[in-house]
Amino acid sequence: METLERYEPLVDDFEAFLDACRRPLPSVVRVNTIKATPERAKAALDEDGVGWTDREWSDTVLELDTDAPGSTWASYHGWVHGQEEVSAIPAEVLAPEAGERVWDACAAPGSKTTQLAALMDDEGLVVANDNNLGRLSALRFNTERLGVTNAAVTNADARNFSLKPFDLDAFDRALVDVPCSCEGTIRKNPTTLDDWTMDHVRSVAGVQKGILRRAVQATKEGGTVVYSTCTFAPEENEAVVDHVLDEEDCRLVEFDVGLDARPGVAEWDGERFDESVRKAKRFYPHHNDTGGFFCAKLEVAG
């Protein structure tokens, strides 16, 4: 927990924040609308005797009163998928439409890929990329289990991703949910901060900048790019966005999710960022009883 002390200047009610970080997460699933409506998924959970609670901000996110959401008929059929609540944010913010071409730059293990496909009614194309070959099997397992037929899986370094195999000039949208220091997942994985170092934060931030730049380049003019992490570190969040605002032709745009959030921070550790980074949102564990998360929405200018 000491690692998190550095965020005391950013977080209101810091004790409540630390307390929330020590508690396990509620059990949350997303309804996979490729295979079932929320009503039908809830009926299946009822038949299983598993209690569920709606989440106000999304029709497809449910809290379950079981620690084993995978051990349900609804899960066997691929009607629900265990996915942490904040992890459902970026695909909703990207809001892809049926028939569009969408890039998921860091896709494994596929929770967000399958959510994108569902939002598109499984029409169009999701190019689900991951540079880690070992994680591709989980990605493929999840796309197939959830009945996704509009995804292509690639194994490349997102920083120099090529659209050539797809005969495409540009994507309509891109989701950039990058590898990060994962501080916000401490409720799921209490040892996640054991190996935390500032060196790792700096090195992963370099990779994040490269991936976000490539996503902006690979997205058409007027298209949308969503950048997200599950960490609190401004070095991996606002600083990355600030860098890409400088280097590429894009701008930050406002967005709304029905969850309690705080604006991005425009100043950190003696550094000032572009004021527009305040349009990004920070999600803290004690505000919505979730993991920690960061999300920024960009529009590609030219």
Add this chain to the structure above:
Amino acid sequence: MSGESGGGAGKTNVGQRFDRLPETADEREVEGRATRREVVDWWDDRFGVPPETFDGYTFWEKGKGKIWILRGEAPSPIRVEALGMTFLRTRQEHWKPTTDAVQRFGREATRNVIRLTREQARTFVRGEDQELDWDGDWGYLVAAHDQAGAPEPLGVGLYVHGELQSPVPKGRQRDL
């Protein structure tokens, strides 16, 4: 690019890429490759899934006999790790649909659907074989049970000699 060009006689399947299935036998260039029409007809003949179910989908072969289904189009050939979903195993005497394909498209099935009780369904998703009475054809069946008010496919089962075998892959098996 040698060995990868599309046309010409005597072509064989190339393992590391996806090739789109020819529409019909007349357009077939790779020996033994299933055609789109054969694939769609097979689902109709075997399960009564209407051919128009697959309008808007394309079919691909990667790995000998492994057919994939993609919503929409892609350039052919294409070298990617996966394209849509694994769908059907061909190039063997009895074609075999995948568990995931039967879950996705088996709701449309009207033939060779075996309805299981909840207890039989539990046995099936544990990956266990069970003795069952079945008056219909032997071979691959859509195994289904009632879920939330309507029949829902569990996956593909293999019925032979009075026994329903469960080919549910290990990673998909559950103890429910």
